[in-house]
Amino acid sequence: MASKDFYGVLGVPRNASADEIKKAYRKLAMQYHPDRNPGDKAAEAQFKLINEAYEVLGDPQKRQLYDSGGGSGFFEGFDGGFARGGTNFGDVFSEVINEFFGGGSSGGRQQGEHILRQVELSFEEAALGKEISIKLARWETCSPCSGNGSKNGKSVTVCSSCRGTGFVRIQQGFFHVQKTCGTCGGEGRVITEICPNCSGKGRISVDRTITRSIPAGVQTGMRVRIAGEGHAGIGGGPPGDLYLDVVVRPHSVFTREGDDLVVDRNLTLTQAIFGTTLEIPTLGAPYPMKVDPGTQPGTVRRVRGKGIANPQSRSLGDLVVRFNVEIPTRLSREQREVLERYAEVSGEAPAGQAGGDGGLFSKVKSIFE
Ligand SMILES: [Zn+2]
Ligand SMILES: [Zn+2]
Structure with a gap:
């Protein structure tokens, strides 16, 4: 504050x-x-x-x-x-x-x-x-x-103590000293x-x-x-x-970094994989933004001149969109099956099993088959 x-x-x-x-x-x-x-x-x-x-x-x-x-x-x-x-x-x-x-x-x-x-x-x-x-x-x-x-x-009359000058001269030892007139407070006039x-x-x-x-x-x-x-x-x-x-006051969608207008957007898994077009809120009309296929979490996109005016220079900051990818935490049975199949064709361990190295897993699997 x-x-x-x-x-x-x-x-x-x-x-x-x-x-x-x-x-x-x-x-x-x-x-x-x-x-x-x-x-x-x-x-x-x-x-x-x-x-x-x-x-x-x-x-x-x-x-x-x-x-x-x-x-x-x-x-x-x-x-x-x-x-x-x-x-x-x-x-x-x-x-x-x-x-x-x-x-x-x-x-x-x-x-x-x-x-x-x-x-x-x-x-x-x-x-x-x-x-x-x-x-x-x-x-x-x-x-x-x-x-x-x-x-x-x-x-208003002219101060009689100082005759309107606002100062009086007083003797101090050997010297004459000029001091502010006490009667009129230095104003030189008195209110009647x-x-x-x-x-x-x-x-x-x-x-x-x-x-x-x-x-x-x-x-x-x-x-x-x-x-x-x-x-x-x-x-x-x-x-x-x-x-x-x-x-x-803070805003629920926007934050500000310097003169940049910052928007955080979550992409679904498939939006991040296949790409999409989104309407990004700005201070004016929403800005349609094409999201490339294969967009990674943490990707930052910048649109010049769609940010906030600098009150000194009058130049405009940028619109900055920070993408995050939402990993689903709950899956339906069907979604689960599809993703398990995805893991399988990608040569990864099925859900729930250990083994980060998908290549090794499929090799081991092939031995036992
Ligand atoms: Zn006076
Ligand atoms: Zn008055």
Whole structure:
């Protein structure tokens, strides 16, 4: 199953100490706690995710297991970018989290948080592509205040402590040091009347349904990136992204090896001996395949370009048919007689008798006759 990036969720590096993880968890859990965000579904979802992450990373044994499991999918960029492994979700996410919660020294523009979701697809849906709708609660920019948190977006005055610069100069020993203004948090302005719609947060939780096409050929462990569909940014910052972790359900007939579509087919004894024509199921119309007389168990046939699309290169894999020959385990009397006669004319030992070497058996037999 695709693993979520728990390190990213908690905003800690993969080599973070247990203490750092605990600290990050506490900070985030407090921030997103339902008591502090009543009725805010986006905060609730984030709170759940944070707890899920801490349940694993906060437990040394579970963390070790998680670490060995990887979490190394790759991203499909609907905005055109496509990265394999290299684009580290964790880093992006932790950057945002750190910027968001780590003291707010920059003030103003901040990118919105990313949203992580799991999507489950059938084998065919994953192979052929599928338009999916995802319901999610996310923060969007509050429209009455345009995101600045003040009533009507206008009840803002220039901060008198820093005269709008966002910085104050203080004396420290011999030096003058520039520090972020404590009155306005570095924003340079102070809200005189808070926006009643968002309680001054600038964002409100909105239920959305996002409809997108998942590209053909995705498989379990891949991560699809939908740019700009995460939480809204703060102070005019860009929105976060929506990431979809793909999980593909197994199929009763098909398996997948790379981009090849693999079908296992059993041949009866006579089909293998005399040859036949079979309809092989594919992702489209069944493929009529001529089976040669004398086909051996384990024979593999390959049909070019009838497999699965590669989501990166768009090239098609092959249809691979693996033949097995079914040896009957129960025989009617008539079948048995026919096969015994077959063994006899082939110079083999009759059924039930020892003697693998048919030639020798017939020689011995001829002596006694
Ligand atoms: Zn100020
Ligand atoms: Zn507002």
